[in-house]
Amino acid sequence: MKLYTYFRSSAAYRVRIALNLKGLAYDAVPVHLLRDGGEQLQPAYRAVNPAGLLPALDDGGAAIGQSLAIIEYLDETRPDLPLLPADAAGRARVRALALTIAADTHPLGNLRVLKYLTGVLNVTEEQKLAWLHQWMSAGLASFEQLLATDTRTGRYCHGDTPTLADCCLVPQVFNAQRFQLDLSPYPNIVRIHTACAELPAFQQAHPAQQPDAE
Amino acid sequence: MKLYTYFRSSAAYRVRIALNLKGLAYDAVPVHLLRDGGEQLQPAYRAVNPAGLLPALDDGGAAIGQSLAIIEYLDETRPDLPLLPADAAGRARVRALALTIAADTHPLGNLRVLKYLTGVLNVTEEQKLAWLHQWMSAGLASFEQLLATDTRTGRYCHGDTPTLADCCLVPQVFNAQRFQLDLSPYPNIVRIHTACAELPAFQQAHPAQQPDAE
Known part of the structure; x- marks a missing residue:
């Protein structure tokens, strides 16, 4: 299995955690988001993933995009050590948590969006940081509410084993810390992030541990 | 089953299509995104969905958020008339198409984002429209590439029956048309949108057909 990845890509980070939690070996193929106007947009990578987005997984057939x-x-294909609960309601909850990060939070702080804000709309660095904090805090506040109001929250986001929700939460907290967001309004998130950070699967997926880390 | 919905919400529109395609009856509970500073943020709705986001489905237990x-x-709970293919690779493709809209495209044109652009960053109406076109065209171009380069594309996004991918595509095209985006660079999208628009399931889910339409 090959994973096309970039060390600081939040979406690639999610998949690296998932692969590690499931104990699956893979070859990392670095794609540099900033070199040559973005290697992900060049023909070589477009031949792998026509969408021109990271990450992508090559498992023999057509490459699969979207974390x-x-x-x-x-x-589904490696059902050992599942990352989704066994019941439909639990799976729905875990997917909703994951999407609260992957759809509602992360896309607004993406590199291409920040480039548009500064390059086209000429916002200041201060305004850019306020923008990042606005959407990260809105997303993390929703996530915290979903954790705080549900008895299914455990040591991790859903029960006492890590799920897809934790795979999404940890890279978002990494981003929040990178941009100095105050995390004290989100005690469940902070607690779960600490619990995840103790596990080798999360440690080894960290951006600083990647072969292409700068 | 109760669906908390707003006629023009793209995410609620996706779920309405899915319910109709599967032939499932539901009660629509309108939540007005603009009234009272957003009814989705008020305590009455927060008690249903603590995340304060639309849509939400009430199927007896805890409400489920995220389209x-x-x-x-x-x-999963009503497996007749499935909206995902039977094979894992096909399901991955359909989910990747859906996320190309739901994660990469739609969140950047959301109401709250547009309000921030005009209200906080003081962008002009012209700049707002350029912003919308920028992200809609990027998302639709990726989507078009995924359709054009894959033999699994059929009358609909994946084969000859509608899937989750079509549930996401049609509301995004509605948004694109609402903001006068030129769709001619995306022939597969236009063709599939036309095929979907012929089906009653899509027609009845259209914003203009909702009880809360304005």
């Missing part, structure tokens, strides 16, 4: 689709695929 | 999580839940 959540990749993780669901891994869970 | 894609709701559709997966419906497909």
Whole structure:
């Protein structure tokens, strides 16, 4: 299995965690988001993933894009150490938590969006940081509410084993810390992030541990 | 089953299509995104969905949020007329297409984001429209590439029956048309949108056909 990845890509980080939690070996193929106007947009990578987005998984057939689709695929084809609960209601909750990060939070702080804000709309660095904090805090506040109001929250986001929700939460907390967001309003998130950070699967997926880390 | 919905919400529109395609009856509970500073943020709705986001599905237990999580839940609990293919690779492709809209495209044109652009960053109406076109065209171009380069594309996004991918595509095209985006660079999208628009399931889910339409 080959994973096209970039060390600081939040979406690639999610998939690296998932692969590690499931104990699956893979070859990392670095794609540099900033070199040559973005290697992900060049023909070589477009031949792998026509969408021109990271990450992508090559498992023999057509490459699979989109981190959540990749993780669901891994869970379906390698059912040991599942990342989704056994019951439909639990799976719905875990997917909703994951999407609260992957759809509602992360896309607004993406590199291409920040480049547009500064390059086209000429916002200041201060305004850029306020933008990042606005959407990260909105997303993390929703996530915290979903954790705080549900008895299914455990040592991790859903029960006492890590799921797809934790795979999404940890990279978002990494981003929040990188941009100095105050995490004290989100005690469940902080607690769960600490619990995840103790596990080798999360440690080894960290951006600083990647072969292409700068 | 109760669906908390707003006629023009793209995410609620996806779920309405899915419910109709699966032939499932539901009660629509309108939540007005603009009234009272957003009814979705008020305590009455927060008691249903603590995340304060639309849509949400009430199927007896805890309400389920996030359109894609709701559709997966419906497909798991009501397996007739499936919205995901039978094979893992096909499911991965359909989910990746859906996320290309739901994660990469739609969140950047959301109401709250547009309000921030005009209200906080003081962008002009012209700049707002350029922003919308930028992200809609990027997302639709990726989607078009995924359709054009894959033999699994059929009358609909994946084969000859509608899937989760079509549930996401049609509301995004509605948004694109609402903001006068030129769709001619995306012939597969236009063709599939036309095929979907012929089906009653899509027609009845259209914003203009909702009880809360304005």
